[in-house]
Amino acid sequence: MNVIGNLPDLRLGISGCVACPLHEGRTNAVPGDGPADAEVVFIGEAPGFYEDKQARPFVGQAGKFLDELLESVGWTREQVFVTNVVKCRPPNNRDPLPVELDTCESNWLKLELRLVDPKIVVTLGRFSLERLLPDERIGRARGKTLGWGDYTVFPIYHPAAALHQPQLRNVIKEDFQKLPGVLRSIRAPGSSSDNLDQAAELPSQSDEPEPQQLNLF
Ligand code: URA
Numbered sequence: 001m002n003v004i005g006n007l008p009d010l011r012l013g014i015s016g017c018v019a020c021p022l023h024e025g026r027t028n029a030v031p032g033d034g035p036a037d038a039e040v041v042f043i044g045e046a047p048g049f050y051e052d053k054q055a056r057p058f059v060g061q062a063g064k065f066l067d068e069l070l071e072s073v074g075w076t077r078e079q080v081f082v083t084n085v086v087k088c089r090p091p092n093n094r095d096p097l098p099v100e101l102d103t104c105e106s107n108w109l110k111l112e113l114r115l116v117d118p119k120i121v122v123t124l125g126r127f128s129l130e131r132l133l134p135d136e137r138i139g140r141a142r143g144k145t146l147g148w149g150d151y152t153v154f155p156i157y158h159p160a161a162a163l164h165q166p167q168l169r170n171v172i173k174e175d176f177q178k179l180p181g182v183l184r185s186i187r188a189p190g191s192s193s194d195n196l197d198q199a200a201e202l203p204s205q206s207d208e209p210e211p212q213q214l215n216l217f
Helices: 007-015 021-025 049-054 061-072 098-116 126-132 159-164 168-177 179-186
Strands: 040-044 081-084 120-124 146-148 151-156
Touching: 007 098, 040 098, 040 126, 061 159, 061 168, 081 098, 098 126, 120 126, 120 179, 126 151, 151 168, 151 179, 159 168, 168 179
Parallel strands: 040 081, 040 120, 120 151
Antiparallel strands: 146 151
């Protein structure tokens, strides 16, 4: 049984993890980053070159675009929790293998989500989406509100996709603009202590569409 009960201990556990062969090639494992009371968790795929060096998720080019997206809705990195399904960089940034995804999800990702207990889980790209919701596909699920257990899941394309396919940049930006409205719609009525309140009140988000699909189970 896993007895880790807080994020600092979880970081230590991830940093020393040797549960799959990816640990042999890493400089650092990359735990999720952000406050324990974050309302929104972003889940990418796996660390890349810079993340492996700095032991922080999304610090390279894709991370810069993620920061831009956050800023576009009035949010900051300090307010949200950012992580990956896989915590160690796969060799040459190859796709993570099913065994690596399974091991890291069951050892670490589930625990991260339990400890942070966010209101929204934003999956970045197909790996994190298909981990949580194996029957979904990113092309049709992106920009929609889905359910996974008690969590609301909001899939978007991976920010790195826009680096290779510039036409996706606006699609990602448009999907991202829906997030404050989604957050508002799932908050308990009357709650006022939420750390992203200010951004959710921005006038530009006043015409947010309702969630398009709610599929809680
Ligand atoms: N891509 C990811 O999926 N995660 C990172 O941390 C960086 C790039």
